[in-house]
Amino acid sequence: xxxxxxxxxxxxxxxxxxxxxxxxxxxxxxxxxxxxxxxxxxxxxxxxxxxxxxxxxxxxxxxxxxxxxxxxxxxxxxxxxxxxxxxxxxxxxxxxxxxxxxxxxxxxxxxxxxxxxxxxxxxxxxxxxxxxxxxxxxxxxxxx
Numbered sequence: 001x002x003x004x005x006x007x008x009x010x011x012x013x014x015x016x017x018x019x020x021x022x023x024x025x026x027x028x029x030x031x032x033x034x035x036x037x038x039x040x041x042x043x044x045x046x047x048x049x050x051x052x053x054x055x056x057x058x059x060x061x062x063x064x065x066x067x068x069x070x071x072x073x074x075x076x077x078x079x080x081x082x083x084x085x086x087x088x089x090x091x092x093x094x095x096x097x098x099x100x101x102x103x104x105x106x107x108x109x110x111x112x113x114x115x116x117x118x119x120x121x122x123x124x125x126x127x128x129x130x131x132x133x134x135x136x137x138x139x140x141x142x143x144x
Contacts, residue, residue: 013037042079045088045124050075052120053093053132056113061101064109069099077128088128094141095134103136110134110144 004017005026011033014026025038034040039047050073061068078090095110114121114132121130132144 008037009035011035042077042086042088045120046075046077046091049091049118049120049124049130050093052118053110053113054095056117057095057106057109060109060112061105064102064105066102066105067100068097070097072096088124091124091128091130093130093132095132097134098137101136103142106134106136107142107144114144 002019005014006017007013008015008025012028013035015038016024016026024044026041026044027036027038028034028040030036054071054073058068058071072095074094074096076092076094077088079086079088093114095106097106110132114130124130133141134144135141
């Protein structure tokens with residue numbers, strides 16, 4: 001696996017390109033010259049966690065023949081205060097799903113992703129407590 005990063009301005013705006021040519025833009029905080037032209041690196045870690053677990057959950061639900069109409073994930077992270085580096089200490093992942101989905105199957109799919117399959121979760125849990133929950137068809141949020 002290889003990712004290329006190319007500077008886009010005279011400050012810290014970067015373009016990342018993967019092996020198949022897909023691109024994402026990253027930028028730093030204003031105090032280091034950033035201009036809010038892309039994700040910050042720590043935000044990308046949360047994107048990686050959310051997308052990794054989403055792919056797992058959607059794949060598991062498809063194998064279980066569950067009909068997902070809409071699927072969203074919200075990832076919130078808290079970092080250490082006044083430290084350099086400032087690692088994540090708490091991360092919460094909330095899945096919001098609508099469709100003809102069995103609640104127990106959704107719970108199990110999320111549990112399998114977060115505790116067994118998602119490599120990003122397994123990497124980040126070395127420094128952060130990671131929790132998850134779901135809302136199915138607008139019902140009350142349930143913790144995993």
